[in-house]
Amino acid sequence: MHELSIAQDLLARVEESVDSPQARVLRVTVEIGSAAGIVAQSLRFAFEVIARGTRAEGAELRIVALPARSRCLGCGILFEFDGLIGKCPACGRLGGDLVSGNEMILRSIEVADV
């Protein structure tokens, strides 16, 4: 349910990034690390609901999933994975120290004047 808070923050950033008073937002692109704990479907739903009545109403929310990376605590290799927790492909050990995968970034918006 924290996706609602994130959607509110996202909408605020989108609205302040629109570059002309006539512009409407057609598409919003965000990058979300796979270990960040964000459910894409919930974020999309929350964004759609709160964007109603704003210049981002009806905008498509494109969510690009970034793979996460952990360093294995057993053999020390760096490996990529999708999801909240990974498994070392070399030694099979679960988890590890998360190196990246918590990203939540507004990458671009596509706008058109109406």
Next chain:
Amino acid sequence: MPAARTINLDHPLLASNQAAAAHNREHLDARRILTVNIMGAPGAGKTALLEATIARWSRPETIAVIEGDQATRRDSDRIGAAGARALQVETGLGCHLDALQIHRAIHDLDPPAGSIVFVENVGNLVCPALFDLGERVRVVMTAPTEGADKPLKYPPMFRAADIVVLNKCDLLPHVPFDFEQWTEFVHSVNSRARIVLTSALTGEGIDEWISELARRRDELRAESAR
């Protein structure tokens, strides 16, 4: 219809929460106020551990507690009855506390320099993990009744912890809970987490929990003296 144009951006989301958290941290650290964010599922024993902590603390009046719950003032009433100051934040539809709520609560409570502030987050193993409050210490509480696999099921929460408290440790002989496996699971998602076993009911482990907090308070004091 005119052509669409793309505006490239690089805005981290929740940056406003991060900024508020950084502000809180600066304010609290400068006053040597140890702030401890306690997270965990409903019923893990967060309020009970705080009651036991207050009862054992040498000067309970130097403890302030910010209580986050969806509804009611029950927890802040319990903390008040235990002898510490409490401020209830009813989050309504919110599933977590955020740094702005803590900012306002700190101003209302106005904790004195050198004191300790506990934040009892909304009972939830998911959402609070994402919201930095400006705390000095993050604690995740769990209990044997929740099962040994919770660190693997809720990795962001356990990853965020400085201290993982296994409360209700008096139940260990009575419930099917593989303690070795649980410890391995905690360290598989968070190799630096300190594990402390407590029972808020019997008082077991409370001294160790308090000395963990005292150690972090002393670190904070030593840092700000530099």
